[in-house]
Amino acid sequence: xxxxxxxxxxxxxxxxxxxxxxxxxxxxxxxxxxxxxxxxxxxxxxxxxxxxxxxxxxxxxxxxxxxxxxxxxxxxxxxxxxxxxxxxxxxxxxxxxxxxxxxxxxxxxxxxxxxxxxxxxxxxxxxxxxxxxxxxxxxxxxxxxxxxxxxxxxxxxxxxxxxxxxx
Numbered sequence: 001x002x003x004x005x006x007x008x009x010x011x012x013x014x015x016x017x018x019x020x021x022x023x024x025x026x027x028x029x030x031x032x033x034x035x036x037x038x039x040x041x042x043x044x045x046x047x048x049x050x051x052x053x054x055x056x057x058x059x060x061x062x063x064x065x066x067x068x069x070x071x072x073x074x075x076x077x078x079x080x081x082x083x084x085x086x087x088x089x090x091x092x093x094x095x096x097x098x099x100x101x102x103x104x105x106x107x108x109x110x111x112x113x114x115x116x117x118x119x120x121x122x123x124x125x126x127x128x129x130x131x132x133x134x135x136x137x138x139x140x141x142x143x144x145x146x147x148x149x150x151x152x153x154x155x156x157x158x159x160x161x162x163x164x165x166x167x
Contacts, residue, residue: 010111011104012061021055022115024067028053031071041070 010023028038035053039046044063051057052067059067123134152162 010064011108012058012064015058015108015111016055017052017058018055019111019115020058021053022118023111024053027068027071033071038067038070042066 010020012020028035033041035050036046039049042049044066048057049067052059052063123131148162152158
């Protein structure tokens with residue numbers, strides 16, 4: 001499930017409209033609203049907002065923030081971000097900048113993994129012909145690299161060995 005406090009950290013310039021739509025739908029699902037009710041709480045055009053949720057359009061940061069506020073998520077986001085930043089500044093003042101970048105990238109990677117899981121489930125439940133399309137589209141060496149790196153990142157000793165073999 002989409003973490004509410006992660007939405008504000010999304011870099012709108014570096015996320016595809018379809019991925020952003022996925023996140024918006026997840027966030028909307030945590031509220032009692034539908035798109036029409038959301039639009040009624042903002043000064044936004046219904047078709048434009050529908051485009052955001054359909055993945056055909058991307059909002060500006062200002063519009064995205066309006067959507068978050070209309071969803072009633074802004075206060076909780078600000079509280080959680082404030083707690084995170086306060087804790088990080090007190091415990092690691094010199095590393096704060098790097099940790100914020102790491103957190104942003106980790107959050108984005110988490111979203112990509114959630115989206116990838118949905119697409120992978122499609123291929124898991126599809127025909128051999130459809131899986132051949134996947135096999136012919138993604139080079140096997142990319143799959144190997146991605147899975148081995150991701151797996152090794154969760155164990156520092158494994159990661160050190162992985163890096164040694166990548167040279």
